[in-house]
Amino acid sequence: MSTRDRQALLPGATLGVMGGGQLGRMFVHAAQALGYSTAVLDADPHSPAGLVSHHHVQKAYLDAEGLQQLAAVAQAITTEFENVPAEALRTLAQSRPVAPSGDAVAICQDRAAEKAHITASGVPCAPFALIDSEASLARVSDTLLPGILKTARMGYDGKGQVRIQSRAELAEAWAGLGRVPCVLEQRLALHRELSVIVARGVDGQWVHFPVQQNLHREGILAVTEVPAPDVDPALAAQAVAHAGAIAQSMHYVGVLCVEFFVVKAADGRLSLVANEMAPRPHNSGHYTIDACDVSQFELQVRAMAQLPLVAPRLHSPTVMLNLLGDLWWRDGVERTPAWDAVLALPGAHLHLYGKTSARPGRKMGHLTLTGADAASVRAVALQAASLLGLPAW
Ligand code: ATP
Ligand code: MG
Numbered sequence: 025m026s027t028r029d030r031q032a033l034l035p036g037a038t039l040g041v042m043g044g045g046q047l048g049r050m051f052v053h054a055a056q057a058l059g060y061s062t063a064v065l066d067a068d069p070h071s072p073a074g075l076v077s078h079h080h081v082q083k084a085y086l087d088a089e090g091l092q093q094l095a096a097v098a099q100a101i102t103t104e105f106e107n108v109p110a111e112a113l114r115t116l117a118q119s120r121p122v123a124p125s126g127d128a129v130a131i132c133q134d135r136a137a138e139k140a141h142i143t144a145s146g147v148p149c150a151p152f153a154l155i156d157s158e159a160s161l162a163r164v165s166d167t168l169l170p171g172i173l174k175t176a177r178m179g180y181d182g183k184g185q186v187r188i189q190s191r192a193e194l195a196e197a198w199a200g201l202g203r204v205p206c207v208l209e210q211r212l213a214l215h216r217e218l219s220v221i222v223a224r225g226v227d228g229q230w231v232h233f234p235v236q237q238n239l240h241r242e243g244i245l246a247v248t249e250v251p252a253p254d255v256d257p258a259l260a261a262q263a264v265a266h267a268g269a270i271a272q273s274m275h276y277v278g279v280l281c282v283e284f285f286v287v288k289a290a291d292g293r294l295s296l297v298a299n300e301m302a303p304r305p306h307n308s309g310h311y312t313i314d315a316c317d318v319s320q321f322e323l324q325v326r327a328m329a330q331l332p333l334v335a336p337r338l339h340s341p342t343v344m345l346n347l348l349g350d351l352w353w354r355d356g357v358e359r360t361p362a363w364d365a366v367l368a369l370p371g372a373h374l375h376l377y378g379k380t381s382a383r384p385g386r387k388m389g390h391l392t393l394t395g396a397d398a399a400s401v402r403a404v405a406l407q408a409a410s411l412l413g414l415p416a417w
Contacts, residue, residue, distance in 0.1 A: 033099050033329040035059030038078070040098025040120075042085060042112065043105035044071025046377040046387060047305050047321075050313065051104055052077050054321035060329075063098045065090055072377040073104065085112045095119045102278060102328045106132050106303050107178055123226075123277040123328040124303045131274065132303040135176045135207045142298045145273040147266045150212055150285070150297050155198055156205040164194065168210045173197045176205040181385070182243020187211065215294060216254060216286040219308040220267035223279045223323035223333050230268055231323070231335045233316065235260040236308045238283075239417050244385065247405075247417055248308045248344040250315065253398065259286065263296055270301060279324045281306030307346065307387070314373040314392040315342035340371070340394035343405035347389040351412055352382030365411050369404050371395045 033039070039055045041048045044066025052062045052073050063079035064071065074080035079097050083090025085108050094101065100121045103113060106129060113126035131137045139149045153164050155173070173194060175184035186197035188208075198206060217238045224230035237252035238245055252260060267282040283299040309320040318336040326333055351361045366372055376389035391408055395401040406416055 032331050034331075037061070037099045037329070038063055038097055039325065039328065040065065040094050040101040041073065042094075042101065042103040042108045042116075044068060044073040044077075044080070045104055046072050046379075046389075048073030048104035049076055049377055050310070050319075050321045050375075051102070051305065051324055054319060055325045058322070058325060060325065063094055065094045070380065072379060075378050085109050088115075091115050100328045102304075102324060103129060104304055107180070121328070121330075124280070125277065128274050128276050128278075129303045132301050133177055135174055135179075135300070136205070138300060139207070141274065142270060142301070145266075145270045147270060147298045148296070150299070151210040152207045154205065155194075155208050161195060161198060164191070164208060166191075168208050169194070170211045171208045172211050173201065173206050173208050175201055176207055181387075182240075185243060212285055212287050212297065214285050215288040216252075217299075218252060218255060218260075218263055218284045218286060218296075219248075219281055219306060220263050220284070221279060221281045221306055221309045221312075221320055222264075222267050222271050223320070223327050224271045224276050225327055225333050226277050226330055228272070228275075229333055230271055231333045232264050232267065233309060233312055233320065233336055234338050235263050236311075238308050241415075242385075244346070244348065244387075245307045246346055246414075248311055249402070250311055250338060250342050251398065253402075255286070259294055259296065266296060266298060270298070276303075278303065278327045279305050279309075279320055281309060283308075307390075308344075310375065310390050311342040311344040311392050312336065313375070315340045315394050340396070341398040341401045343393045343401055345391045345393075345405060345409060345412070345414060346387060347376070347391060347412070348384065349382035349386035349388050350384045351414070352388070353384065354413070358382065361412055366391065366408050369393070369408055369411075371401065371404060372408060 038061040040063040044064045049072040061078040064073045064077040065081040081093045110126040110130035170189045173186045188194045219236045222232040235252045237249045239247040281302040285297045305320040312319040316336045371394040373392040393405045
């Protein structure tokens with residue numbers, strides 16, 4: 025399709041987003057920088073994205089009036105949260121272009137559907153079993169133990185997950201999760217964790233960011249490093265190809281992140297296993313705002329507006345540190361982290377999401393460090409971590 029054939033929505037139009045969290049806020053910032061107006065649907069009057077948007081529809085995701093209001097004001101709609109009911113996106117799609125589609129989001133919302141899609145795309149997943157009945161519980165193979173029991177739906181940041189050692193613990197954990205449909209995954213010895221973010225247009229063209237190397241602590245992303253310091257080019261190329269295949273086979277439109285585990289065989293050979301995907305920009309791509317010439321949020325805008333998707337270029341090596349609510353607390357007393365000291369570091373880019381209550385584990389912001397070479401960026405990132413009281417890695 026040539027640029028002239030596209031039904032592009034040009035700057036000046038209004039772009040809508042379902043969900044008002046930090047991903048929505050950074051989407052709004054990117055859309056506004058390009059000259060779009062924005063509309064956010066989120067019931068919370070203080071939602072991070074609602075606070076900075078031209079329009080804020082303060083209604084629940086399935087509220088018919090709210091969806092109508094959003095579709096009335098926005099000429100195209102996206103989502104920033106994968107747990108927005110797929111039904112709400114399908115309703116909006118009756119009157120407006122919606123990207124990604126309700127069908128694509130529905131796949132990502134259900135770990136069983138997600139694994140089926142990943143496998144059908146020719147990409148390996150961790151060995152798993154679906155647990156949705158006493159019979160399926162009894163059938164579980166011992167080879168999946170020790171394992172991780174994950175609710176099929178509504179999990180994020182390690183929530184809805186229980187690590188189990190034995191069949192007795194499995195039964196107990198499933199009861200503890202309310203016997204909702206779950207997947208039991210074999211617990212793999214992770215050599216590394218990576219992610220790949222792609223953006224795909226309606227015309228099937230897709231572009232990608234470099235492979236991200238991620239460190240999780242207690243199931244939550246803590247550090248992202250790009251270029252991935254410990255990943256050889258062949259493995260990185262395979263991760264990108266896998267992510268592209270997963271997006272292509274869904275006819276996906278928008279920004280998609282695929283998380284991978286790198287596992288090491290007894291003979292030392294490394295291979296990739298897809299963990300999960302997110303139908304939206306991803307925490308491991310926040311560095312793209314400061315370290316790339318086009319951010320993941322701008323690509324989300326471009327994809328939904330049917331503007332050209334240009335291949336993004338990493339212009340600086342980078343490290344991103346997640347800033348969780350824990351940083352606001354010391355010895356049971358709330359405090360403001362020493363931002364002045366952090367901002368004295370070269371190449372420090374502070375992003376705070378405007379959340380007022382700093383609960384432990386809550387994503388409050390992130391800090392991106394950029395610099396001329398990877399070694400110096402890493403050194404400054406370690407300094408920043410130490411100033412903030414974060415562990416080194
Ligand atoms: P998010 O949506 O925030 O990425 P989530 O709650 O959907 O998180 P997962 O990505 O499934 O959770 O898991 C979180 C982390 O737990 C992974 O990044 C990894 O560190 C660890 N983990 C998950 N599954 C496995 C597994 N099968 N084997 C070993 N570690 C795992
Ligand atoms: Mg994950």
